[in-house]
Amino acid sequence: MRTGDVDTLDLPEIDLFGDAFRTGRHDDVAAARERHWLARTGIGYLVLTYEAVHAVLRHPDLKFASMTLLGGGELGALMYERSQRNLLHRHGERHTQFRKLVNRAFTPRTVDRLRPDMRRLFADLLDPVCRRGSCEFVREVAFPYPPQMICALLGVDGSRWREVSDWVEVLFSSFQLDPANRPRIWETQQQLDAAMLEVVQRKRVEPGDDLVSDLLAVEVDGDRLSDVDIATLADNLITAGTDTTRNQLASGVFDLAIRPDQRDALVRDRSLLPGAVEEMLRYRPVVPGTMREALAEVEILGVRFPRGTVLLPAFTAANRDPAVYPDPERFDITRDHAQPVQTFGGGAHFCLGAALARAELHESLDLVLDRMPNFVIDGDPDAVPWKPMVGIGGPEALPLRFDPGH
Numbered sequence: 001m002r003t004g005d006v007d008t009l010d011l012p013e014i015d016l017f018g019d020a021f022r023t024g025r026h027d028d029v030a031a032a033r034e035r036h037w038l039a040r041t042g043i044g045y046l047v048l049t050y051e052a053v054h055a056v057l058r059h060p061d062l063k064f065a066s067m068t069l070l071g072g073g074e075l076g077a078l079m080y081e082r083s084q085r086n087l088l089h090r091h092g093e094r095h096t097q098f099r100k101l102v103n104r105a106f107t108p109r110t111v112d113r114l115r116p117d118m119r120r121l122f123a124d125l126l127d128p129v130c131r132r133g134s135c136e137f138v139r140e141v142a143f144p145y146p147p148q149m150i151c152a153l154l155g156v157d158g159s160r161w162r163e164v165s166d167w168v169e170v171l172f173s174s175f176q177l178d179p180a181n182r183p184r185i186w187e188t189q190q191q192l193d194a195a196m197l198e199v200v201q202r203k204r205v206e207p208g209d210d211l212v213s214d215l216l217a218v219e220v221d222g223d224r225l226s227d228v229d230i231a232t233l234a235d236n237l238i239t240a241g242t243d244t245t246r247n248q249l250a251s252g253v254f255d256l257a258i259r260p261d262q263r264d265a266l267v268r269d270r271s272l273l274p275g276a277v278e279e280m281l282r283y284r285p286v287v288p289g290t291m292r293e294a295l296a297e298v299e300i301l302g303v304r305f306p307r308g309t310v311l312l313p314a315f316t317a318a319n320r321d322p323a324v325y326p327d328p329e330r331f332d333i334t335r336d337h338a339q340p341v342q343t344f345g346g347g348a349h350f351c352l353g354a355a356l357a358r359a360e361l362h363e364s365l366d367l368v369l370d371r372m373p374n375f376v377i378d379g380d381p382d383a384v385p386w387k388p389m390v391g392i393g394g395p396e397a398l399p400l401r402f403d404p405g406h
């Protein structure tokens with residue numbers, strides 16, 4: 001039976017913390033998807049098809065839920081309260097209003113004015129490694145790039161990129177779900193909030209050509225953003241825009257390095273690059289999925305879920321749904337992307353930084369193809385270590401070699 005109350009359905013089971021899922025192997029997901037668009041897991045229902053992920057992300061009675069907020073205590077309560085200010089945790093009208101103001105300031109122009117910075121910063125990162133003809137791409141190139149771009153976006157002094165990166169590292173340790181991390185995470189959250197509030201207050205006095213100054217100037221129907229709103233958003237951009245883009249870049253470089261024919265096609269014809277970026281995003285979405293909690297009884301594609309049900313839309317599974325992507329396990333930069341990839345989510349919470357991330361990937365890969373055109377993995381590609389597909393995925397390290405001197 002494929003429709004009815006979810007409790008009565010005969011559904012496949014997937015172990016989210018088992019080896020196959022954690023390491024991004026897709027055989028069990030593909031087998032489960034043949035049986036149903038839903039699978040049971042220890043923490044909720046995994047949503048496996050493109051159509052169903054699309055529907056879940058747009059359902060008005062499903063709200064973002066975070067695993068990191070499970071567990072209680074005084075500190076847990078404080079962290080929960082603070083989290084409710086974040087864009088992703090806002091729901092309904094509270095989210096729409098905030099996002100409307102933010103969208104007014106964060107526009108295609110915001111991204112375009114950063115493109116020269118992207119190229120300059122990335123070229124500086126490539127200079128020393130191109131002289132050498134080898135690098136550890138994750139540590140030397142991908143890691144420093146997005147935090148420097150977020151600093152440029154917000155109008156924060158670029159020399160603070162390492163501090164920004166360290167904050168993100170601690171805040172993402174919350175994905176380890178270990179309550180022992182809580183005091184450090186909370187302390188870091190407070191440091192980040194204080195630092196961002198200081199940036200906002202300084203920009204009030206000395207505005208510049210940056211997003212924080214633009215957010216301070218925004219007004220829609222008499223509504224404005226408060227200093228705390230803008231500081232919270234700056235925090236959200238830092239945490240959402242750092243680890244994601246750096247891992248997506250490293251994953252894409254891996255996929256080209258092991259497919260020299262597709263890499264060479266890109267070297268010859270840069271008009272293929274936008275399609276290649278989409279294929280990298282489809283094939284290895286570094287955010288493997290998200291969580292939603294039902295605020296009321298909901299019905300999706302004929303299945304009823306009681307209030308409180310946790311649903312886990314899986315971008316990894318949706319992006320390899322054969323109903324949308326023929327031969328989905330094949331990486332192909334010339335693939336027709338008539339349907340958008342699900343990597344940036346969808347609906348009200350569609351990634352605010354998607355255009356920025358695509359531009360960062362585009363500009364950096366363009367330079368990689370210019371300056372290290374014959375890059376390959378230095379060693380055995382099967383030995384490249386990958387992060388588990390919970391939290392944010394990507395290679396832990398990526399040794400490359402190429403002809404020096406470009």
Ligand code: HEM
Pocket residue numbers: 064087088089099150236237238240241242244245248285286287290291343344345346348349350351352353354356357
């Ligand atoms: C390849 C890089 C990136 C990926 C894969 C990614 C993925 C995502 C996904 C899947 C969501 C939706 C989550 C959900 O609905 O539960 C999201 C939301 C968000 N992303 Fe990204 N992201 C990336 C880069 C960025 C960048 C560069 C920024 C900003 C500088 C950013 C800022 C945000 C924000 C603020 C939200 C929350 C939007 C809202 O709740 O309205 N992201 N991202």
